[in-house]
Amino acid sequence: MRCTIAAATAALFLSLPAAAEVTVSVHYLAVERELPPTLSNLDPRPERLGLDGAAVALDDNATTGRFMGQTYTLSETVVPLGDDVVEAARAALAETPLLVVDGPTEALLAIADLPEADGALIFNATEGDVALRGDACRANVLHTIPSTAMRTDALAQFLVKKRWDDLPLIAGAHPQDMAYASALERSLTKFGLSVGDRKDWVFDADMRRNASQEVPLFTQDLGDYDALLVADELGDFGRYILYNTWEARPIAGSEGLSAVTWAPVVEQWGAVQLQNRFEEAAGREMAPEDYGAWAAVRAIGEAVTRTNSADPAVLRDFLLSDGFELAGFKGRPLTFRAWNGQLRQPIPLVHPRALVALAPLEGFLHQRTELDTLGIDEPESTCTAFN
Amino acid sequence: MMLRASLLALCAALPAAADEIWVSNEKDDTISVIDVETLEVVRTIDVGERPRGITFSKDYSVLYVCASDDDSVQVIDPETGRVLHDLPSGEDPEQFVLAPDDRHLYIANEDDAITTVVDTESRTVVAQIDVGIEPEGMAISPDGKVAITTSETTNMAHWIDTESQKLFANTLVDSRPRHAEFVKEGSEMWVSSEIGGTITVFDAATQAEKSKIDFEVQGVHPDRVQPVGFEFTAGDTHAFVALGPSNHVAVVNAETYEVEDYILVGRRVWHMDFNRDRSLLFTTNGVSGDVTVIDVAKREAIKTIKVGRFPWGAAFRPTN
Numbered sequence: 001m002r003c004t005i006a007a008a009t010a011a012l013f014l015s016l017p018a019a020a021e022v023t024v025s026v027h028y029l030a031v032e033r034e035l036p037p038t039l040s041n042l043d044p045r046p047e048r049l050g051l052d053g054a055a056v057a058l059d060d061n062a063t064t065g066r067f068m069g070q071t072y073t074l075s076e077t078v079v080p081l082g083d084d085v086v087e088a089a090r091a092a093l094a095e096t097p098l099l100v101v102d103g104p105t106e107a108l109l110a111i112a113d114l115p116e117a118d119g120a121l122i123f124n125a126t127e128g129d130v131a132l133r134g135d136a137c138r139a140n141v142l143h144t145i146p147s148t149a150m151r152t153d154a155l156a157q158f159l160v161k162k163r164w165d166d167l168p169l170i171a172g173a174h175p176q177d178m179a180y181a182s183a184l185e186r187s188l189t190k191f192g193l194s195v196g197d198r199k200d201w202v203f204d205a206d207m208r209r210n211a212s213q214e215v216p217l218f219t220q221d222l223g224d225y226d227a228l229l230v231a232d233e234l235g236d237f238g239r240y241i242l243y244n245t246w247e248a249r250p251i252a253g254s255e256g257l258s259a260v261t262w263a264p265v266v267e268q269w270g271a272v273q274l275q276n277r278f279e280e281a282a283g284r285e286m287a288p289e290d291y292g293a294w295a296a297v298r299a300i301g302e303a304v305t306r307t308n309s310a311d312p313a314v315l316r317d318f319l320l321s322d323g324f325e326l327a328g329f330k331g332r333p334l335t336f337r338a339w340n341g342q343l344r345q346p347i348p349l350v351h352p353r354a355l356v357a358l359a360p361l362e363g364f365l366h367q368r369t370e371l372d373t374l375g376i377d378e379p380e381s382t383c384t385a386f387n
Numbered sequence: 388m389m390l391r392a393s394l395l396a397l398c399a400a401l402p403a404a405a406d407e408i409w410v411s412n413e414k415d416d417t418i419s420v421i422d423v424e425t426l427e428v429v430r431t432i433d434v435g436e437r438p439r440g441i442t443f444s445k446d447y448s449v450l451y452v453c454a455s456d457d458d459s460v461q462v463i464d465p466e467t468g469r470v471l472h473d474l475p476s477g478e479d480p481e482q483f484v485l486a487p488d489d490r491h492l493y494i495a496n497e498d499d500a501i502t503t504v505v506d507t508e509s510r511t512v513v514a515q516i517d518v519g520i521e522p523e524g525m526a527i528s529p530d531g532k533v534a535i536t537t538s539e540t541t542n543m544a545h546w547i548d549t550e551s552q553k554l555f556a557n558t559l560v561d562s563r564p565r566h567a568e569f570v571k572e573g574s575e576m577w578v579s580s581e582i583g584g585t586i587t588v589f590d591a592a593t594q595a596e597k598s599k600i601d602f603e604v605q606g607v608h609p610d611r612v613q614p615v616g617f618e619f620t621a622g623d624t625h626a627f628v629a630l631g632p633s634n635h636v637a638v639v640n641a642e643t644y645e646v647e648d649y650i651l652v653g654r655r656v657w658h659m660d661f662n663r664d665r666s667l668l669f670t671t672n673g674v675s676g677d678v679t680v681i682d683v684a685k686r687e688a689i690k691t692i693k694v695g696r697f698p699w700g701a702a703f704r705p706t707n
Contacts, residue, residue, distance in 0.1 A: 063500060063520045064541040066556040270539065270563070273521050276479075276498055305542070305559065327540065327562040327582040331632065332610035369608060 021069050024061075024310045025096035026297055028054050028076040028113070030158040031085050031103030036174060038236040050102040050126055051076060052282035053290030054297045056178070056274075059281070061301030074297070079103075093120055097312040100296045100357040102289065106137065112138040121312040123296035124259055126289045130183060131271035131338045133376050137383035140343040142319065144259050144299060145292035148180060149231070152187035154259035154347035154359030155252060158189050161361050164226035168197040169253075170219075170241065176233035177201075180254060184229060194227065197222055201237050211240035220246040229253040242335055256351065259359065262291035263350045271329040295343060299326055320386075331358065337372075344371040402403070405706040408660060410464075410668045410678055411438035411452060412695025418452070418468075419678075419694035421669065423662045426680055426690050434467035435461050440482035440525075441700040444507075449544075450702070453480040453494070460494065460505065464706060475512050475655055477503035480698075484525040484534070486549070486643055490595035491701035493534045493547075495522035502536045502545070518545045521606075524578060526567035528591065537578055544578050544587075544592060555621060556594045560587045564659075565615045570623045570641065579614040581631060586614055588644060598644045607633040616658035620683060621665050629656040636670055636679075648686045652679035660701040671698035674701040 028051055046052070046150065051111045058074040065072050075095065085103065089111040097120040101108055105127055108248060112122055122141045124132060128148040132141070159167065168187065171181040185195050199222070203214060219228070219241075228245060230253040232238035238255030264275060264285040274294075279284040286294075303315040303324065318324055320341070325333035330346040337344055349357045357372055361371040372378075394621055407429070408421040415436060420430040437456025442451050449471065459473040460480055479498035483518040491513070494503045504514040519541025526535040526633040527549070534547040537560070543614045544567060546556040560581020568577050569591060576589040586600040589624065613631035619641065620627070626639040631653050653672025656679070661668050668681040671694075678698060680690040 060520050061542050062458075063538075064543070066517075067519065067541070067543060067554075270521070273497060273539075277520075280498075302542075325562055325582060327542075332613075333562060333582045333584075351472075369610065 009089075021071070022304060022308060022310050023071045023073070023099070024065075025075070026054070026058070026098045026100060026230075026300060027071045027092040027096050028074060028094050028100045028293070029089060029103065030076065030078045031101070031107040031273075032079060032081045032082060033104055036234060038193075038234055040235075040239060042128035043235060046282075046284055046287070048282065048291040049287060050134065050293040052278065052284075053286065053294035054100055054125070056278050056281050056290075057294040057297030057301065059277075060298060061304070064301060068305060068308070070308070072301065072304075079107075086114065089114060090116055093117055098291055098300060098310075098315075099123065102293065105129045105132055108132065108141065109136060109138070112141050117342075119312060120187070121300075121316050123299070125292035125296045126352055126371075129179070130376065133342050134382040137385045139338050139385040140316075142296075142316075142336060142343070144343045145288065146345060146347060147307060147342060147375050148183040148194045149187065150342075151261070151347055152180070152183040153260040153374045155184070155351060156187040157195060157359050157361045157364050158190040158257070158259075158349050158357055159252070161277050161357075162226075162361070164250075166192050166196055166225040167193065167227055167229055168199070168222045168225050169195045169229040169231060170199050171231040172201045172234070172238075174234055174236075174237055177231045177254075180233045182230065184253065190362070192316040196225060201232070203237070205244060211244050211271070215241055215244035221245075222246070225249060227252050230255045245349065257349060257356060258351070259347050259349050260288060261288035261345075261347070261353075263288075263348055265350050265355050266329070266348050266354070269329050269331040270327075271283055274329045282381050295326065295328055295345075298328075299324075299336075299343070302326055302370065323335065333370075337378070337385050339378045339381045340376065341386060342375060344369065344374075346371065347374055394674070401458070405418045406663055407704045407706065408662070408678070408695050409441060409443075409450065409702045409704055410669070410671055411441045411700045412697060413437055413439055413699040414697040415695030417695045418450075418463075419698070421678060421692055421694075423667060423669075426692055428692060428694060430468065431695070432463070434463065434470070435459060437474075439699045440585070441702045442483065442485050443702055443704055447704050449702075451483065451485070451492060453483060453609050455479050455481055455497070460492065462507070467590070472510070474505050474507060474510055475503075476505060477501055477515065482522055482525045486527050486534075487529060487531040488652045491549075493525050493527060493536070495525050495536055496553070497521050497523060502534070502550075503545065516547055516552055516554065518554070519543050519557075524565055524567040525676070526569050526576065528573040528576075530573060533569075533573075533591070535567045535569075535576060535578075536658075539563045539565065539581075542580075542583075544576070544589070558589065558594050561599075566617060568619070570619055570626075574695045576597045577617065577626070579617060579628065581608070581613040581615055584609060584612050584640070585612065586617070586626075586628065596666065600639055600644050600646070602629065602630060602633075602637050602646060604633045604635050604637075615656075616671075618659050619645055619670070620659060620661075625682075627659060627668055629659060631655055631657065632674075634672075636668075636681065639646070650681055650686055650688055652688055653677045653691060658700050660703045662703060669701050671701050673697045674700065690706065
């Protein structure tokens with residue numbers, strides 16, 4: 001499925017005298033992932049998850065472009081399950097070297113390693129896999145979605161601050177749950193905590209009917225603890241843990257208090273404007289994937305505005321330089337880490353009704369910027385592609 | 388009768404006693420009125436939803452309030468505190484500036500990427516001008532010929548010719564421009580950039596960048612030093628600049644563009660106004676829900692006044 005959704009016109013408005021005409025084409029490549037069924041149907045996956053964020057950012061860019069003599073276009077490809085990702089990526093790269101990708105690690109690497117992608121600038125808008133910022137990093141891939149490690153570090157800071165240190169974990173069986181559980185363990189260790197008793201979620205019953213009977217028993221042998229961690233990244237069973245535990249304790253992780261890229265409850269720092277713009281355009285609330293895609297397309301726009309170029313090498317150099325900063329509605333400028341291409345950003349800690357805190361929390365210090373207390377820091381980075 | 392007469396006599400004897408600072412409380416839908424002599428809140432007035440920008444007419448007979456979530460500008464009688472009528476304002480009005488003619492309001496419509504020009508007498512929209520995403524800062528030159536809108540996501544100052552109501556220049560500034568002012572009899576135009584952490588000074592005649600002011604607050608990471616509102620002392624010699632979540636106000640020498648002082652105030656300081664002789668400055672501190680009073684000569688905070696939730700704008704009102 002291919003289509004072009006927006007193009008700005010430059011001629012209607014006066015532009016800066018020095019600005020030459022620049023046309024910027026961005027291609028959004030969505031690779032469908034296999035999604036296992038979940039117990040509840042309460043949260044269907046929006047059809048244009050991610051894409052809607054890119055479209056809003058394109059409008060933002062186009063408005064600036066009107067005044068600058070810069071024109072933006074966004075085209076998109078959705079690769080259905082089982083279809084050839086590489087073929088779709090080749091076609092996209094033949095069109096433009098600026099790619100925003102919503103896809104799993106394997107797909108991202110396959111695209112980034114294509115000969116055609118040499119010199120291209122690819123944005124990972126949705127995949128939190130830590131490996132992509134480490135051993136498997138690529139010089140032509142920047143990450144606008146936080147790594148899973150950034151999110152779990154944010155949560156760990158909160159647990160430290162609360163002095164909750166007895167922390168059992170219930171983990172699901174999907175690879176995403178395992179990855180999240182590992183990231184949690186790493187983060188807790190990083191901040192001087194550790195995961196207590198670990199239980200794997202093995203039930204296959206329909207929890208909508210009997211969670212209140214099964215979860216108390218399931219959590220009874222955990223004894224006393226401070227907070228219960230849940231690794232359920234697909235939203236399968238976690239929602240049934242709350243208020244059903246044997247001991248009345250807070251829940252954190254994939255459920256309860258969650259560290260997320262973005263959430264509808266983020267309203268400070270001008271965020272309500274972005275939320276309004278998004279909801280008006282998409283007819284739904286803005287999700288983390290939308291934010292990752294929005295930030296990618298806005299980062300491109302900001303780099304084009306400041307460099308007046310659409311050359312991927314020029315844009316990449318600028319994005320990784322001190323000159324770049326993105327106003328990302330998170331209270332401080334967002335910049336890219338020069339050692340692995342990750343967009344530095346605060347991480348909201350939320351429950352469904354409100355923002356609880358914004359990490360990095362006060363008191364977690366860093367010699368460069370407190371934002372680097374979240375995720376893989378330079379000394380521990382195994383990424384060599386950016387050297 | 389006796390009591391009334393003596394009260395009247397008292398008021399007559401202390402003519403300046405009742406000068407006021409009006410503060411809009413964004414999340415309380417109220418305005419707190421501060422007596423500049425007693426430094427206490429003397430009145431709280433209910434207004435429309437999410438009041439942000441506030442300004443008085445030139446003769447202080449009416450107050451204009453951006454009631455952002457009501458999509459209107461309210462016109463309020465400052466004596467009674469009652470809403471006289473609403474003005475059409477376009478969607479989500481955030482800030483505005485009243486033209487020197489005391490008649491036209493230039494309003495930033497934050498959600499619509501539009502600047503709306505409203506005639507306050509005929510109560511009609513006379514122009515709407517397309518600007519960048521999230522327009523916010525508004526200024527107008529002393530001769531009324533040039534209006535400015537800054538757009539927070541487009542990162543520009545848009546220069547509007549008020550005769551044709553068209554843009555004649557667009558100048559890039561650092562990220563998230565929040566506030567604009569013409570100074571030195573309109574020869575310079577200043578724009579603060581919240582996320583960029585700078586103030587850009589333009590030569591108003593050529594729209595060329597003349598200087599850029601950086602801020603550095605000891606013990607605060609540069610990311611959190613975020614200039615928003617600013618106002619000038621008598622003669623435009625110094626600017627007081629609110630630095631948002633760094634909780635400081637900077638004092639900038641407007642000739643050398645150098646920062647001379649930083650004053651600790653309440654949390655997330657955004658906007659401000661002076662009393663009549665500009666000896667006192669009142670800053671709105673959103674997160675701490677209060678107003679800091681600064682002694683301008685001593686460059687010291689002398690008092691904190693509790694107001695409503697998330698105070699946003701401030702406007703001075705003389706009472707005689």
